[in-house]
Amino acid sequence: MDIIRTILVAIWIMLPTYVANPAAVIFGGGKCIDGGRFWKDGKRILGEGKTWLGLAGGTLSGMLVGWIQEMLVKASGTNYFPSFGNGYGVLLFALAFGALFGDSAKSFVKRRMNIERGEKSPYFMDQLDFVLGAWIFATILTLGQFWAFFNIYEVLVIIIITPALHRIVNIIGYKTGKKQVPW
Ligand code: CTP
Ligand code: MG
Numbered sequence: 001m002d003i004i005r006t007i008l009v010a011i012w013i014m015l016p017t018y019v020a021n022p023a024a025v026i027f028g029g030g031k032c033i034d035g036g037r038f039w040k041d042g043k044r045i046l047g048e049g050k051t052w053l054g055l056a057g058g059t060l061s062g063m064l065v066g067w068i069q070e071m072l073v074k075a076s077g078t079n080y081f082p083s084f085g086n087g088y089g090v091l092l093f094a095l096a097f098g099a100l101f102g103d104s105a106k107s108f109v110k111r112r113m114n115i116e117r118g119e120k121s122p123y124f125m126d127q128l129d130f131v132l133g134a135w136i137f138a139t140i141l142t143l144g145q146f147w148a149f150f151n152i153y154e155v156l157v158i159i160i161i162t163p164a165l166h167r168i169v170n171i172i173g174y175k176t177g178k179k180q181v182p183w
Contacts, residue, residue: 005080006153006154006157007157007161008080008081009081009082009154010150010153010154010155010157010158011157011158011161012069012081012082013082013084013095013149013150013154014095014131014134014158015065015066015069016062016063016065016066016069016092016095016096016099017062017095017096017098017099017130017131017134018165019058019061019062019065019096020058020059020061020062020095020096020097020099020100020130021058021099021100021103021130021166021169022169022173022178023057023058023060023061023062024054024055024057024058024100024103025054025173025178025179026057026178027053027054027056027057027058027061028049028051028053028054028057028058029051029053029054030051030052030053031051031052031053032046032047032048032049032050032051032052033046033050033051033052033055033104034046034047034050039111039112041112043111043112043114044111044117045108045111046104046107046108046111047107047110047111047116047117048117049107049117049118050103050104050107054100055097055100055104058096058099058100059093059096059097059100060096061096062092062095062096062097062099063089063092063093063096066084066088066091066092066095066096067088067092069081069084070083070084070088070092082149085142085145085149087142090141090142091138091141091142091146093137093141094134094137094138094140094141094142094146095134095137095138096134097137098130098133098134098135098136098137098138099130099131099133099134100130100133101133101137102129102130102131102132102133102134102136103129103130103133105129105133106121106125106126106129109121109125110125118180118181120183124163126166126183127162127163127166127167128159128162128163131158131159131162135155138150167183170182170183
């Protein structure tokens with residue numbers, strides 16, 4: 001097994017997911033998804049940090065990057081990086097939208113745990129929510145086909161490197177004024 005290639009391919013396939021999250025930070029703003037509504041516990045359903053523009057901008061940005069990747073693979077004829085497959089549009093949607101769905105699901109759980117918007121969450125929730133959301137959506141929308149080219153080693157690579165990548169991107173977001181907190 002070529003470890004370097006496993007790492008690069010894992011990142012390649014997850015790139016639409018990795019792009020969706022920071023793109024939501026860049027495009028976010030305006031009306032929030034929960035419409036300002038509260039849950040039974042008196043706390044916001046999702047909170048001010050989850051907006052329709054973030055969801056749409058993040059999903060479309062992730063899909064656009066994936067589409068560019070697909071075109072590059074086809075144009076270059078390389079087989080070092082995989083194609084996203086026949087129904088790649090569906091998979092790209094799953095990888096990008098699933099990321100933001102996972103992120104919103106995490107916010108729902110955070111609010112129920114009485115953790116304010118922007119505060120850190122326990123158990124790597126902030127770091128792995130979007131990856132988990134992407135995998136769940138990819139599994140469902142491709143009817144399991146996703147796992148035909150994404151293997152257990154790539155899963156391990158992603159689980160290990162994502163918290164570090166997440167931290168780096170958020171520090172950049174904080175320093176450039178895009179994020180209020182560096183996590
Ligand atoms: N964002 C958005 N819409 C989304 C996701 C993110 O507008 N669907 C924007 C918001 O401005 C948000 C920022 O990106 O504040 C950072 O995202 P994130 O860290 O996921 O949200 P938090 O503000 O930390 O809120 P939470 O505690 O709910 O995770
Ligand atoms: Mg946050």
